[in-house]
Amino acid sequence: MKRNTLSLAASLAVSLLLPALGAHAQSAATDADLAQKVDKLSAELAALKAQVQASPAAAPAEPATVLTSYGEINYNRPTKKPENAQADVRRFVLGFQHRFDDKTKVVTELEVEHGVSSADDAGEVEVEQAFIEHQLMPGTALRAGLFLMPVGLLNENHEPTAFYGVERNFVETAIIPSTWREGGLQYVGSFDNGLTVQAGLSTTFDLSKWDATSTEGAESPLAAVHQEMSLAKARDVAVFGAANWRGIPGLLLGGSLFTSNATQGQAGFPSARITLWDLHARWTPQRWDLSALYTQGHISNTAELNAPLVGSATLIPERFEGWYVQTAYTAWTSGDQALSPFARYERYNTASRYADLGAGLTPDALPTERVFTVGANYKLNANVVVKLDLQRFKENKDNNRFDLGLGWSF
Amino acid sequence: MRMLLAPLAAAASLASTSAFAVDYLSAEQARRLIFPDADSFEPHDIALDASQMQALAANGVPARSARWPVQVAKRGGSTLGYVVVDEVIGKFELITYAVGLNADGTVRQVEVLSYRESHGHEIRLPAWRRQFIGKTGASPLRVGEDIANISGATLSCTHITDGVRRIVAVLGLARRTGALS
Amino acid sequence: MLGSSDPFPMPRLMARWVHAPRLLPLLVAGLLSACGGSADTSVSTPQEARLSAAAALGEKIFRDASLSASGQQSCATCHNPATGHAPANALSVQLGGPAMDQQGVRQAPSIRYMSFNTAFFFDGEGTPTGGFFWDGRAASLAEQAAEPFLNPREMANTDKAAVVAKLAQASYAAEFKQAYGDAVFNDVDGAYLRMTLALQQYEREDSEFRGFSSKYDSFLLGKALLTEQEMRGLALFNSPTKGNCAGCHPSSRGADGALPLFTDFTYDNLGVPRNPDIALNADPGYVDLGLCARPDLASHTDLCGAFKVPSLRNVALRGAFFHNGRFKTLKEALTFYVQRDTNPEKWYPLNPDNTANKFDDLPAQYHGNVNTTEVPYNRGLGDTPALSDSEIDDVIVFFHTLSDGYTP
Numbered sequence: 001m002k003r004n005t006l007s008l009a010a011s012l013a014v015s016l017l018l019p020a021l022g023a024h025a026q027s028a029a030t031d032a033d034l035a036q037k038v039d040k041l042s043a044e045l046a047a048l049k050a051q052v053q054a055s056p057a058a059a060p061a062e063p064a065t066v067l068t069s070y071g072e073i074n075y076n077r078p079t080k081k082p083e084n085a086q087a088d089v090r091r092f093v094l095g096f097q098h099r100f101d102d103k104t105k106v107v108t109e110l111e112v113e114h115g116v117s118s119a120d121d122a123g124e125v126e127v128e129q130a131f132i133e134h135q136l137m138p139g140t141a142l143r144a145g146l147f148l149m150p151v152g153l154l155n156e157n158h159e160p161t162a163f164y165g166v167e168r169n170f171v172e173t174a175i176i177p178s179t180w181r182e183g184g185l186q187y188v189g190s191f192d193n194g195l196t197v198q199a200g201l202s203t204t205f206d207l208s209k210w211d212a213t214s215t216e217g218a219e220s221p222l223a224a225v226h227q228e229m230s231l232a233k234a235r236d237v238a239v240f241g242a243a244n245w246r247g248i249p250g251l252l253l254g255g256s257l258f259t260s261n262a263t264q265g266q267a268g269f270p271s272a273r274i275t276l277w278d279l280h281a282r283w284t285p286q287r288w289d290l291s292a293l294y295t296q297g298h299i300s301n302t303a304e305l306n307a308p309l310v311g312s313a314t315l316i317p318e319r320f321e322g323w324y325v326q327t328a329y330t331a332w333t334s335g336d337q338a339l340s341p342f343a344r345y346e347r348y349n350t351a352s353r354y355a356d357l358g359a360g361l362t363p364d365a366l367p368t369e370r371v372f373t374v375g376a377n378y379k380l381n382a383n384v385v386v387k388l389d390l391q392r393f394k395e396n397k398d399n400n401r402f403d404l405g406l407g408w409s410f
Numbered sequence: 411m412r413m414l415l416a417p418l419a420a421a422a423s424l425a426s427t428s429a430f431a432v433d434y435l436s437a438e439q440a441r442r443l444i445f446p447d448a449d450s451f452e453p454h455d456i457a458l459d460a461s462q463m464q465a466l467a468a469n470g471v472p473a474r475s476a477r478w479p480v481q482v483a484k485r486g487g488s489t490l491g492y493v494v495v496d497e498v499i500g501k502f503e504l505i506t507y508a509v510g511l512n513a514d515g516t517v518r519q520v521e522v523l524s525y526r527e528s529h530g531h532e533i534r535l536p537a538w539r540r541q542f543i544g545k546t547g548a549s550p551l552r553v554g555e556d557i558a559n560i561s562g563a564t565l566s567c568t569h570i571t572d573g574v575r576r577i578v579a580v581l582g583l584a585r586r587t588g589a590l591s
Numbered sequence: 592m593l594g595s596s597d598p599f600p601m602p603r604l605m606a607r608w609v610h611a612p613r614l615l616p617l618l619v620a621g622l623l624s625a626c627g628g629s630a631d632t633s634v635s636t637p638q639e640a641r642l643s644a645a646a647a648l649g650e651k652i653f654r655d656a657s658l659s660a661s662g663q664q665s666c667a668t669c670h671n672p673a674t675g676h677a678p679a680n681a682l683s684v685q686l687g688g689p690a691m692d693q694q695g696v697r698q699a700p701s702i703r704y705m706s707f708n709t710a711f712f713f714d715g716e717g718t719p720t721g722g723f724f725w726d727g728r729a730a731s732l733a734e735q736a737a738e739p740f741l742n743p744r745e746m747a748n749t750d751k752a753a754v755v756a757k758l759a760q761a762s763y764a765a766e767f768k769q770a771y772g773d774a775v776f777n778d779v780d781g782a783y784l785r786m787t788l789a790l791q792q793y794e795r796e797d798s799e800f801r802g803f804s805s806k807y808d809s810f811l812l813g814k815a816l817l818t819e820q821e822m823r824g825l826a827l828f829n830s831p832t833k834g835n836c837a838g839c840h841p842s843s844r845g846a847d848g849a850l851p852l853f854t855d856f857t858y859d860n861l862g863v864p865r866n867p868d869i870a871l872n873a874d875p876g877y878v879d880l881g882l883c884a885r886p887d888l889a890s891h892t893d894l895c896g897a898f899k900v901p902s903l904r905n906v907a908l909r910g911a912f913f914h915n916g917r918f919k920t921l922k923e924a925l926t927f928y929v930q931r932d933t934n935p936e937k938w939y940p941l942n943p944d945n946t947a948n949k950f951d952d953l954p955a956q957y958h959g960n961v962n963t964t965e966v967p968y969n970r971g972l973g974d975t976p977a978l979s980d981s982e983i984d985d986v987i988v989f990f991h992t993l994s995d996g997y998t999p
Contacts, residue, residue: 097502119715192534194532247535250560268811270813286556308843308844310825338554382565
């Protein structure tokens with residue numbers, strides 16, 4: 001408690017001097033009043049200071065370490081085969097970002113799939129992201145480590161609050177193998193014209209691990225050969241680039257390209273190149289959210305790669321592709337809540353062309369699957385979403401299903 | 411009381427500038443950008459009392475804190491407008507931004523002082539910030555309504571938009587109650 | 592044959608014969624044995640230089656017929672290196688015993704590529720896997736090597752002491768003592784164990800046991816092309832709807848790039864017909880139940896009639912197929928696979944009512960164990976077989992690419 005020493009000294013002087021001057025009673029009363037006032041002012045000052053210190057600062061404190069998380073809990077019920085109904089903690093993700101200084105931070109994410117991971121259970125624990133981001137200049141950064149590939153609309157923004165529908169769309173899981181991550185070096189640059197460019201060198205797939213006896217390759221050719229930077233063969237280096245333009249608010253136009261050799265120099269495997277590219281657009285005028293994406297993948301030299309596997313259940317395709325269009329509309333909001341019905345049509349083919357192996361030996365192209373999804377996302381707030389949808393499959397009608405999902409992200 | 415108040419105000423303004431990390435613009439530069447014609451900026455703090463904060467919350471725009479430091483842009487003694495520097499969290503990181511309001515309380519300009527998120531740098535683009543020009547307390551100021559989103563940076567857009575809406579509401583209330591002289 | 596006209600002179604052995612002439616008649620007799628030409632003339636000297644001391648001893652023990660009661664049978668007699676370390680003849684079961692006139696119980700398998708096998712176990716899904724012999728009863732190469740010496744139908748020694756006594760008289764006894772100590776022959780069990788370990792080491796180290804030198808290996812390594820017919824055969828072999836052979840005999844490289852072994856070391860029950868060529872089968876009460884005949888698996892009645900899936904490498908060099916050597920040609924064996932259920936009358940004896948007595952080598956209560964669900968066994972009477980006659984020929988042509996020693 002600080003006193004105004006000058007006024008105190010003054011008042012003391014007054015109170016001391018006045019009696020010394022033989023002041024009458026009224027002066028003495030004034031002295032006491034002054035002293036009382038000084039006391040009262042000191043007390044008010046102390047109180048005000050306490051108030052200032054107690055009231056929350058207008059600015060929130062800068063966090064050095066931020067815990068992040070997202071989760072998806074899903075329920076699927078095939079309409080024709082209810083005995084295949086399934087409930088699954090599809091994803092449980094914990095991550096953190098830690099800022100070392102103004103320019104450098106580490107971003108990590110750890111994921112548990114399917115609830116329980118052990119030798120006997122279907123789940124997996126995996127590191128989804130682990131990279132250092134260093135800002136060279138405002139708007140320009142380098143990332144090094146394990147990062148998400150800048151491909152499509154879903155791969156980098158795959159939290160349940162970021163997409164419509166309980167399950168991620170098939171084009172961006174079967175053709176673009178979300179969640180697709182590689183290790184390497186990535187440049188990220190944001191320009192004043194609204195263009196964001198990402199480019200770099202990274203690890204890539206391993207075609208030598210293609211298993212022709214399993215159906216994995218027919219479900220997603222690239223997911224069947226991805227390495228997830230887990231004791232990954234790294235002789236081959238991929239080059240990738242992505243450009244996204246957001247110059248007009250509410251509009252996103254972008255594309256990406258990824259290419260590399262992928263047989264990793266394994267003995268007896270001819271060199272083969274995997275190339276994947278995509279084009280995408282998203283437009284969000286007022287309450288609408290419209291998006292479209294087309295992607296195509298190629299693998300070269302598959303005739304030579306398939307020769308030893310001839311006759312087996314799943315050979316390596318030469319070409320695979322898919323596209324989708326999606327419409328969503330925020331029909332109702334109240335405070336933080338929002339209800340957004342949506343509809344999505346997608347077409348994809350995980351083996352639209354096989355290289356010629358000779359008469360009777362060349363497999364037929366797979367049929368193109370067409371999926372129609374209609375449903376709604378209900379956001380309790382920006383971070384919590386409840387989803388519901390119905391999916392109809394043109395080819396594998398047994399997969400028609402009703403889905404329910406709960407997700408969070410922070 | 412002026413003797414006592416001055417040290418308080420000085421302490422407050424010192425606290426406010428040191429908390430703001432600057433990547434693109436300093437608060438000083440932002441003020442000059444928003445009001446190039448101003449010849450002086452006077453610090454003026456708005457202190458909301460409990461009833462005022464309740465009133466704001468009742469209108470759907472919680473004030474978040476009682477104290478709002480404002481820089482009043484003056485030219486030749488007349489008020490041109492106000493600048494408020496604020497911070498919000500985007501997705502994980504702090505975004506420092508400045509909202510300039512005209513003397514009538516409408517939004518004049520929004521500047522981003524620092525942006526550290528890995529995505530969403532497009533909020534710094536003039537095209538996105540221009541959407542705020544002319545907004546008033548009556549505007550919805552909501553992403554997905556009158557403010558377009560930036561794909562992949564929804565939280566940053568939403569939180570900044572919320573921040574602008576909050577500042578417009580606080581200053582609107584302050585102007586009506588005469589707290590801004 | 593030995594002598595000055597021998598194209599592969601072996602100075603060391605010649606020297607020993609000079610110093611130990613009593614071995615000569617035994618060796619000659621061994622070479623004249625019913626098992627045909629000995630492969631002893633294959634180059635062993637240069638290999639000896641590459642092998643460890645134990646493996647080098649193992650190689651000598653492997654070829655040493657003096658370790659048998661008859662003096663005519665060594666490991667190499669039935670596991671002939673020239674024919675994929677399997678019998679060079681077309682007998683259903685090999686002959687052995689003190690007078691080389693006793694029939695074995697089961698066909699002698701190829702012992703190539705066995706170093707990749709493991710001890711017997713039930714995998715995560717309860718599938719019996721691994722183990723040496725047709726019923727997996729031995730847990731290692733050494734354990735397997737220990738049995739033929741004492742089997743009365745094979746090398747027919749009365750006991751381990753008899754084997755060790757012969758070992759002590761062998762031409763390489765000095766090397767044995769050098770490796771394992773001068774007193775090694777005084778400890779019968781210890782010497783016997785070391786003998787089997789030496790054999791195991793030889794089977795592990797000698798590249799002949801894992802040559803991967805077939806045309807198919809060259810093809811997998813990108814150094815050779817298969818002919819059109821061979822490719823057709825491979826396709827039929829791999830196709831899950833045609834031959835589906837790759838289901839138990841994997842033909843593709845492992846995830847680590849390992850060349851395929853053409854066996855997954857599991858077991859299957861094919862309901863192979865009873866073989867009248869085996870004298871034991873004259874007694875209708877006699878039956879070879881395979882896995883469940885093992886005392887430790889007696890309660891697993893679902894495994895009665897199941898035998899190990901052998902590797903198909905070097906299969907074209909074989910003279911008799913399946914555990915009882917019932918079929919003598921690949922054509923017969925493959926036709927049995929695809930026509931067992933469509934035309935059972937071709938394979939099994941006929942009942943009085945002219946129906947086939949299917950699975951006649953298995954008691955009726957175990958007929959349910961026979962594999963009838965996987966392709967190509969999933970056909971019924973009168974159905975079209977999974978492979979046509981010409982398709983079987985294609986597969987056989989492909990099988991010929993699996994023999995080691997391919998040179999373009």
